[in-house]
Amino acid sequence: MNWLLRGTLSAALLAIGTAGAMAEPGVTDDKIILGAVDPLTGPPSLLGKAHSLALKVWQADVNARGGINGRMVEIVFEDDGYVPARALQGLKKMIEVDDIFGLIGTSGSSQLAAMMPLINELGIPTLNNMAVNSHHFDPPLNPLFVVGPTYCQEIAAGMKYLVEDLGLKDGKYAIVYQDDEFGDDVRCGYLAGIEKYGLDNVLEVKFKRGQKDFSAEMLRARAAGVNVLVSGGVVAEHSILLKEAAKNRMDITFLGAHSAHLTPVQALAASAGDGYYAADYVPPLTALEVPGVAKFMELTKTYLSDAERDSLNRYSLAGYAGALIFEHAMAECGAGLTRACVIDKLEGLDGFETGGLLGPVTYGKGKRHAPTAVTVLQSNAKDKSFSIVSERMEIE
Known part of the structure; x- marks a missing residue:
């Protein structure tokens, strides 16, 4: 082989090697492939379907606007059924088969925990806005960004509202909470409020996940004279507790985390679901005076069917907001889109x-949690809506 042929071959091999080294998963000249793991079947599908519909609306809208620096967005969805092992399995499939670039849907708290080691190992830029728990960011993982307050922070803000706005400092307080990380996080916020304001904590009751009968627990609450109750349930538990309180003719002020901000809770509780409070970091879907809500709801008229629009809830707004954050970071990277660049741009928000x-969303060096702010909403069961009743409370 002469020197000219050898030189040409060496240059070609170098070019191939350089192109291979520069290739980024899920990115081509005209496409960006993103992944989302959501519970799309079973009872938790109430959360996952609403979240995934918002991502579909964002995908359609961003592509209608010309994509991100000329690249169209494609989202691959995997259903984990709210099972951690299935969440990890779905992520592996999206990596090995779909070749995703980033992750913008992370399912529940335990489901994300199961995926975190692989996310960290491969450096997959990930935004979690579905279920926020402190172990998602403490200690921080470089590629994983969390937006929204923890349940602890939400409930602490809700307790502040109960005391400072409703004047319930002299109430008899109780908490009924699920025996897992979620329930412990709700209890964290409850106890923070108890300690901060010197409240009368007369009863704490822990229950097993999936429990359907709370008659004994509410009889104990009535006997203890409870008139302020914090619910550490996920969805159905709120309504059952409310109905038990009504059955026992208890005059009670009820507070739940953002999972209580759902019309199915109102529907299950019926008339007992009127007037309860929920702490949340996104506004109601009906808050059209909020520019982001008005824009999203207008987009849904174009990209969703009437049946799909009926399935929207607060998880839709959280998902859409998360997608906007991820879009901004990708757009800032320009044509040279890489995972490392997106992580850097998110960190710089x-x-x-x-x-x-x-x-306002802020991250930073070693800071992977943006707790944003909390508002308190009140249930209007008759018209299946929620009203904003507090000022936006910044997380301390």
């Missing part, structure tokens, strides 16, 4: 606005 869907 300082007061990023989402049209009022969330409070």
Whole structure:
């Protein structure tokens, strides 16, 4: 082989090697492939379907606007049924088969925990806005960004509202909470409020996940004179507790985390679901005075059917807001889109606005949690809506 042929071959091999080294998973000249793991079947599908519909709306809208620096967005969805092992299995499939670039749907708290080691190992830029727990960011993982307050922070803010706005400092307080990380996080916020305001904590009751009968627990609460109750349930438990309180003719102020901000809770509780409070970091779907809500709801008229629009809930707004954050970071990277660049751009966010869907979003070096702010909502069971009743409370 002469020197010219050898030189040409060496140059070709170098070019191939360089192109291979530069290739980024899920990115081509005209496409970006993203992944989302959501519970799309079973009872938790109430959360996952609403979240995935919002991502579909964002995908359709961003592509209608020309994509991200000319690249169209494609989202691959995997159903984990709210089972951690299935969440990890779905992520592996999206990596090995679909070749995803990033992850913008992470299912529940335990489901994300199961995926975290692989996310960290491969450096997959990931945004979690579905279920926020402190172990998602403490200690921080470089590629994983969390937006929204923890349940602990939500309930602590809700307790502040009960005392400072409703004047319930002299109430008899109780908490009924699920025996898992979620329930412990709700209890964390409850106890923070108890300690901060010197409240009378007369009863704490832990229950098994999936429990359907709370008659004994509410009889204990009535006997203890409870008139303020914090619910550490996920969805159905709120309504059962409310109905038991009504059955026992208890005059009670009820507070739940953002999972209580769902019309199915109102529907299950019927008339007992009127007037309860929920702490949340996104506004109601009906808050059209909020620019981000108005824009999202207008987009849904174009991209969703009437039946799909009926399935929207607060998880839709959280999902849409998260997608806007991820879009901004990808757009900032320009044509040279890489995972490392997106992680860097997310880390650099300082007061990023989402049209009022969330409070200002800020990350930083070693900071992977943006707790944003909390508002308290009140249930209007008759018209299946929620009203904003507090000012936006910044997380301390």
